[in-house]
Amino acid sequence: MSETSELKARTEEGQAVPNERDEQKGKYMTFKSGNEYYGLKIQYVKEIIQFQAITAIPETETYIKGLINLRGKVIPVIDVRLRFKQEPIEYDDRTCIMVVNVKSTTVGLIVEKIAEVVEIKEENILPPPSIGRMEKGQNKYVYGIGKVGDSVKLLLDPDKLLNDEDLSAAEQSDDVILEEE
Amino acid sequence: MAEEFNTEGMLDMYLFENEQLLEQLQDRVLEQKDAECFDEDSINEIFRTMHTIKGSSGIMMFDNITAVSHKLEDVFFYLRESHPENVPHLDLVEHVLEVADFISNEMDKIRSGSPVDGDASEIIARLDKFLNMLKNGIKQEGTEPPPENVHEEPKQFYIAPVATSASRFYKIYLTFFPETEMANVHAYKTVYALKEIAEDLLYSPDDIIADEGSAEQILKEGFRILLQAQCDEQEIRDIIGVGYDIKNVDIFECKAEEFLQGFDFGEQGVQIDLESSVEEIENKAQAEKKQEESGEKEEKEPAKPKIAPGDFVIKSKEPGKHKTLAKDKNKGEKASFISVNVSKMDQLMELIGELVISESVVLQSPDLKVPGLNLNNFNKAASQLAKISTDLQNVIMSMRMVSLTNTFQKMNRIVFDVSRKLGKDIEFEMVGEHTEVDKNIIEHISDPLMHLVRNAVDHGIETNEERAESGKPDKGKVILSARTEAGKVWISVEDNGKGLDRDKILAKARKQGLLDDSKSDASYTDKEVFQFITLPGFSTNEQVTEYSGRGVGMDVVVQNLQAIGGTLDIESTAGFGSVMSLKIPLTLAIINGIVLETGNSSFVMETGAIKEFVSVKENMMIREPNGDEYVMIRGECFPVRRLGKWYGMSAYKESVEDGMMLILEVEDKKVCLFVDKLVGEQEIVVKPIPSYIKKVKGLSGCTQLGDGSIALILDAAGLLE
Numbered sequence: 001m002s003e004t005s006e007l008k009a010r011t012e013e014g015q016a017v018p019n020e021r022d023e024q025k026g027k028y029m030t031f032k033s034g035n036e037y038y039g040l041k042i043q044y045v046k047e048i049i050q051f052q053a054i055t056a057i058p059e060t061e062t063y064i065k066g067l068i069n070l071r072g073k074v075i076p077v078i079d080v081r082l083r084f085k086q087e088p089i090e091y092d093d094r095t096c097i098m099v100v101n102v103k104s105t106t107v108g109l110i111v112e113k114i115a116e117v118v119e120i121k122e123e124n125i126l127p128p129p130s131i132g133r134m135e136k137g138q139n140k141y142v143y144g145i146g147k148v149g150d151s152v153k154l155l156l157d158p159d160k161l162l163n164d165e166d167l168s169a170a171e172q173s174d175d176v177i178l179e180e181e
Numbered sequence: 182m183a184e185e186f187n188t189e190g191m192l193d194m195y196l197f198e199n200e201q202l203l204e205q206l207q208d209r210v211l212e213q214k215d216a217e218c219f220d221e222d223s224i225n226e227i228f229r230t231m232h233t234i235k236g237s238s239g240i241m242m243f244d245n246i247t248a249v250s251h252k253l254e255d256v257f258f259y260l261r262e263s264h265p266e267n268v269p270h271l272d273l274v275e276h277v278l279e280v281a282d283f284i285s286n287e288m289d290k291i292r293s294g295s296p297v298d299g300d301a302s303e304i305i306a307r308l309d310k311f312l313n314m315l316k317n318g319i320k321q322e323g324t325e326p327p328p329e330n331v332h333e334e335p336k337q338f339y340i341a342p343v344a345t346s347a348s349r350f351y352k353i354y355l356t357f358f359p360e361t362e363m364a365n366v367h368a369y370k371t372v373y374a375l376k377e378i379a380e381d382l383l384y385s386p387d388d389i390i391a392d393e394g395s396a397e398q399i400l401k402e403g404f405r406i407l408l409q410a411q412c413d414e415q416e417i418r419d420i421i422g423v424g425y426d427i428k429n430v431d432i433f434e435c436k437a438e439e440f441l442q443g444f445d446f447g448e449q450g451v452q453i454d455l456e457s458s459v460e461e462i463e464n465k466a467q468a469e470k471k472q473e474e475s476g477e478k479e480e481k482e483p484a485k486p487k488i489a490p491g492d493f494v495i496k497s498k499e500p501g502k503h504k505t506l507a508k509d510k511n512k513g514e515k516a517s518f519i520s521v522n523v524s525k526m527d528q529l530m531e532l533i534g535e536l537v538i539s540e541s542v543v544l545q546s547p548d549l550k551v552p553g554l555n556l557n558n559f560n561k562a563a564s565q566l567a568k569i570s571t572d573l574q575n576v577i578m579s580m581r582m583v584s585l586t587n588t589f590q591k592m593n594r595i596v597f598d599v600s601r602k603l604g605k606d607i608e609f610e611m612v613g614e615h616t617e618v619d620k621n622i623i624e625h626i627s628d629p630l631m632h633l634v635r636n637a638v639d640h641g642i643e644t645n646e647e648r649a650e651s652g653k654p655d656k657g658k659v660i661l662s663a664r665t666e667a668g669k670v671w672i673s674v675e676d677n678g679k680g681l682d683r684d685k686i687l688a689k690a691r692k693q694g695l696l697d698d699s700k701s702d703a704s705y706t707d708k709e710v711f712q713f714i715t716l717p718g719f720s721t722n723e724q725v726t727e728y729s730g731r732g733v734g735m736d737v738v739v740q741n742l743q744a745i746g747g748t749l750d751i752e753s754t755a756g757f758g759s760v761m762s763l764k765i766p767l768t769l770a771i772i773n774g775i776v777l778e779t780g781n782s783s784f785v786m787e788t789g790a791i792k793e794f795v796s797v798k799e800n801m802m803i804r805e806p807n808g809d810e811y812v813m814i815r816g817e818c819f820p821v822r823r824l825g826k827w828y829g830m831s832a833y834k835e836s837v838e839d840g841m842m843l844i845l846e847v848e849d850k851k852v853c854l855f856v857d858k859l860v861g862e863q864e865i866v867v868k869p870i871p872s873y874i875k876k877v878k879g880l881s882g883c884t885q886l887g888d889g890s891i892a893l894i895l896d897a898a899g900l901l902e
Contacts, residue, residue, distance in 0.1 A: 055891040056782055057870070058828030059877045067871070067883060067891045072535050074883055074891060076871045105873050162873070 026122070028146065030115040030153050031098065034086045037115055039146055039153035044100045048114055051095040068108055070099065077108035083161065084141075102158040109161075118153065120146035125155065195241050196288055197520070202230050203281050204587065210281075211593045214274045215608075219260070227277065228257040234284065245301040246287050252308040253280045256315070265315050275601065276311055278594070279304060351417060353406040354431040357399060368404040371421050378420065381409035523620070526581060533570075533577050534771065534866035538885050540570050541863065545888070574771060574864075582617035585663050585672070588627055589614040592634045592661055599638045605657055606645055607638060612662035618670050622765055625745045626672065629738040633674040633761045634659065636735075641678035641759060651756070653677075665767065673762040681753040683710050711751040715739040743898055746787075746881065748848050772867060774884075776860040776892060777843075780830035783892035784856070785865055785884055790897035792844040792851070794859065797837050812842065812853050819844060819853040822900060827879070833857055845897045852901050867894060 028039035054066040054077055063082035067074050077097055082088055089112065097108040125144040144155040209223055219227070231254040238246040253276070260268065287299045355371065372384055384406045408417065414432050421430055544563050549556060589611045600607040618626075642648075642657035660675040687705065690696050690713045696705070715735045739749050747765035766772075774785040795814055803811040803818070810821040821842070825833025834840045834857045843854040865884040870877075870893075881896035 053890055055883070055893065056830070057874060057877060057880070057893065058830060060874055064874060067874075069885055069889055069891050072538070072885065074868050074871060074885070076873045105871075107871075107873055 026119050028118055028120055028153065028155065029098070030118055031080075031096075031111040032113040032115055033080045033084060033111055037151065037153045038080075039118070039120065039155045040098075040100065040158060041155075042117060044102055044158050046099045046101050046106070049097050049099060049108075051091055051093075051097060051110070065110060068097065070106075070108070073106070075099065075106045075108055077110055078162070079110045080161075081110075081112065100158055102162055105162065107162055118146075118148050120148060120153070120155075124148070128154075192241065192291070195237055196292060199234055199237065199284070199288060202234060203285055204590075206230050207278065207281055207594060208590055210274055210277050211590065211597060214271070214597055216270070218268055218270050219273070221261075224257055224261045228254060228261055231257065231280075243287065243291070243297050245297065245299055246284050249280050249283055249301045249304055249308075252305045252312075253277065256308055256312050259312060259315060268315060271601065272311065274597075276308060278598075280308075349410065349413070350435050351406075351408045351410070351414070352433045352435050353408055353417065353421075354429075354433075355399075355404040355406070355421070356429045357404070368399055371404070372406070375406065375408060375410075375417070375420060378410045378412055378416070379408055381407075383407040526577075526620075530577055530581065533573055534868075537570055537574065537771070537864060537866060540566060541886075542889060578619070578771070581620050583620045583623055584615045584617050585623065586614045588623055588630065589661055589663075591627065592630060595631060595634050596638055596659055599635055600642075600657075603639065604644070605638065605642055607642055607657040607659060610658065610660045612660060613664050614661075616663040616665055616670060618765070619767060622670075622745055622767075625741055626747070626763065626765060629741045629749075629763065630661075630672065630674070632735070632738045633763075634661065637674050637676040637678065637759075637761075641676035641680075643679050647679075651679075670765050670767055671762055672765070673760050675758065675760045677758040680755040680757055680759050681711055681714070681751070682755065683707065686710050686713050689713075707753070708751070711753060714751070715749065743896075746896065746898070748898065750848070771864055773862065774865045774894065775843075775862050776865075776886065777841075777856045778858040778860060779824045779856045780833040782830065783860070783886060783890065784824070785863075785892045785894045786843065786845070786854075786897065787894070788862060790845050790847060792846045795842045795844060795853075797842050799836070799838055802837060812837075814842075814844070814853075819851055821853045821855055823855040824895075825855075825857070827900075845900065847897045847901050850901050854895075854900065865892075865894070 024041075024043050027042040029042050029045045030037050030039045032038075049070070052068055054068055056066040057064065057076075063078050065077050065079050065082075068077050079088065091110070094113050096111055096114050098111055098114065099106060099108050101107075124147040126147070128142050128145055141156050141161045142154045143157040143160075146153045146155050206227060209226060213219055213223055231250045235247050235250040235254060238244075238250060256273075256276070259265070283299060283301065283304055287297050290297050290299070355368065357368075368384070372382065375382060384404065410417070414434065417432055418430060544567070549559070593609050593611070596607055596609040637659050638657075642659070643651070643653075648657065655677070658677045661672070662675070663670060663672045665671070687696070687710055690710075695713060695716070715738070742749055742763060742765065745765060747763055750762040750764065751759065752762070753759035773788040775788055775791060776783060776785050778784070797812055797814065801813050802821070803813065805811075810823075811818050812821050823833070824830075837855060840855055840857045841859050843856060845852050845854055863886070865886075867882045868884060870880065870883050879896055879899035880893050881899065882894040883891050884894055886892050
């Protein structure tokens with residue numbers, strides 16, 4: 001009786017859960033796209049899988065490459081390079097699909113090369129420079145620049161990465177119409 | 182994210198039970214809406230339902246639900262024991278439905294986690310008014326109204342109060358006139374009234390509500406009450422009030438010892454905990470309270486409240502309760518059903534889908550294609566496996582099949598509401614409501630059906646005056662029917678109203694620029710004309726009413742239907758009414774499909790939509806200068822749609838002689854679809870395209886093929902647009 005209650009008390013305090021979170025805190029999965037390295041908070045990353053055959057879907061944005069079958073679950077994949085409006089490259093054996101889960105949407109990101117998991121402390125993250133690289137399409141996904149030793153990683157906001165602002169705006173207006181009905 | 186409920190919780194049980202109760206209630210009420218009044222059974226059942234809801238809501242502390250259900254219970258309490266005449270039946274029906282709506286609305290709030298804040302006071306006020314009207318309408322003379330069914334909070338537990346020196350003890354004998362009906366209810370009423378003043382109260386026979394036989398016993402032997410209270414005999418007499426079928430009231434004051442002895446005639450089963458000290462009784466009471474709190478949510482049957490305030494712990498209440506519970510159980514043969522969380526069913530369905538896919542992965546494995554293998558045993562085992570998995574699929578499909586009865590009942594309600602509001606006299610008929618359809622499909626057709634039924638009542642059927650003028654003798658009628666045919670379900674909404682006004686629709690269409698100016702009105706067929714009303718923003722009703730006329734109804738109907746692969750067919754005869762027929766697939770989950778390839782992609786087309794496969798020669802093609810293509814097959818000319826070109830794909834076959842033509846037929850429209858290659862027929866498990874990807878015209882989903890790759894499912898109706 002006393003043991004179980006003790007156990008209960010411990011789990012209620014929730015020590016196990018924060019530990020896991022602590023472990024993940026400040027860690028970023030970094031990958032290469034073009035000449036830059038990008039970082040994505042590790043808690044969004046579910047798994048990394050080998051590149052596999054993609055079923056193309058017609059009439060979608062070019063960066064949406066299509067659908068893959070992830071153990072029976074159909075998930076869409078997007079090409080990060082195309083998303084950043086960079087030139088497409090041939091996929092090779094280094095190309096990976098990083099499966100991320102953002103707000104219960106599971107999406108695969110095709111990245112050129114997976115780098116490593118790095119820890120970036122809060123104080124080493126700078127806001128993105130407001131001048132320079134003002135190209136509109138580029139800056140909005142990057143919410144900070146993380147310094148790791150001598151190199152820098154561009155930290156990505158996954159939500160903005162997945163959702164085109166124009167697109168979501170259009171969708172929202174659609175929704176409004178539906179609600180009115 | 183999918184909403185997940187913890188099925189174990191008390192709240193879920195509460196919601197689930199009440200939902201069912203409300204559904205039954207509505208069915209019951211609507212069943213008898215056209216009758217003169219509710220029959221005895223219904224009144225009892227409504228009373229019981231409200232009582233149960235009141236009780237459980239009290240435990241869950243949803244005070245507004247408790248209050249409303251209590252009020253309606255009052256009304257039916259009155260109906261059931263006073264049998265008033267001239268009850269405005271339709272008003273009563275409306276009141277009941279209003280309460281049911283209020284409660285289900287509040288339950289929705291509970292479900293979504295928002296505060297249960299609906300204001301019940303208005304409904305209560307209306308019910309009060311109604312009740313008063315009933316009472317005054319029947320008894321003009323100043324006889325006092327029956328005692329109110331006293332509202333008590335079931336969540337509280339009363340323990341026996343300590344007898345004070347001021348308390349006096351009485352034995353009360355009530356005798357009723359022998360012809361009194363439902364004497365038990367009258368007795369119950371008295372008990373209720375006495376509770377107001379009672380410190381302690383005991384009566385015999387004790388099981389006056391649940392046990393119908395007690396009425397007879399009361400008539401024969403009289404009704405005995407032991408009362409402990411701080412008032413004198415006259416006050417008690419006033420409370421009991423002679424006159425309401427009570428022949429005689431005898432009140433004897435007695436001593437405390439006598440009182441504690443209970444009834445000297447030794448009632449069977451009644452035991453009063455006399456020896457225990459007050460503390461012990463309190464302890465027991467507390468123990469019971471705990472038991473109640475610990476989730477043993479007991480149905481608050483009418484038998485329960487009578488032992489509430491001021492009672493000693495009377496053991497005999499247990500058998501009584503069991504009896505009532507058992508009685509309820511027997512009714513719907515509930516024992517042979519279990520209710521399963523839908524998400525679990527979906528999971529099972531998904532797993533079976535996976536199984537079907539992996540089965541085809543195994544059976545089509547490239548390893549088996551090695552020449553020279555002896556596969557006799559493998560093939561035997563494989564066919565056995567295939568048989569079992571087909572059976573498994575059939576079973577899960579049949580488990581998901583739900584009859585349309587509930588959906589149809591809801592429509593009954595709509596007809597009732599709308600026709601009442603509009604003052605139209607409308608009869609509603611259901612045909613084939615037991616037709617079974619996949620649960621997912623039911624969810625999708627409920628809204629379209631609602632629109633159609635509303636339209637029929639609002640626009641279709643004329644007002645009573647108009648009907649009289651145009652010489653239609655019969656009542657307005659809406660017939661909702663369902664039947665299965667050729668793997669599809671047909672649901673039609675038929676009304677005998679004025680029908681669609683072809684000229685009006687044409688005029689409106691011309692105004693909106695939908696017609697080809699070079700064509701005359703007469704060259705459009707009725708069918709084409711009626712299709713216009715399914716376009717967005719098209720409503721010929723000049724006046725927007727509360728129910729329809731904004732022109733958003735019909736296009737939503739069509740959209741919703743298309744989402745599940747259904748179609749809408751409109752027939753109408755001016756002056757005689759219209760028929761709206763929905764044609765929907767029986768199931769969505771597993772379909773037979775033809776796998777085909779174009780470019781580098783695989784597609785699947787539902788087998789039912791394909792009329793035939795044709796290999797065509799170049800000389801059968803007709804090309805227009807603007808790029809449109811047609812093909813002549815056996816003297817018939819079909820428009821051609823090249824799948825590769827339509828989706829702007831790369832590396833598809835150009836020459837029609839290299840590929841294959843599929844003749845598709847949807848709603849009498851035919852089109853030739855040109856694809857590169859046919860792969861074969863297969864049972865496919867339909868999966869939705871992830872919502873991240875916006876809807877693509879002509880695609881209705883995706884599926885996994887035998888080799889694990891994904892194919893897109895083509896939607897024939899979408900391709901025809």
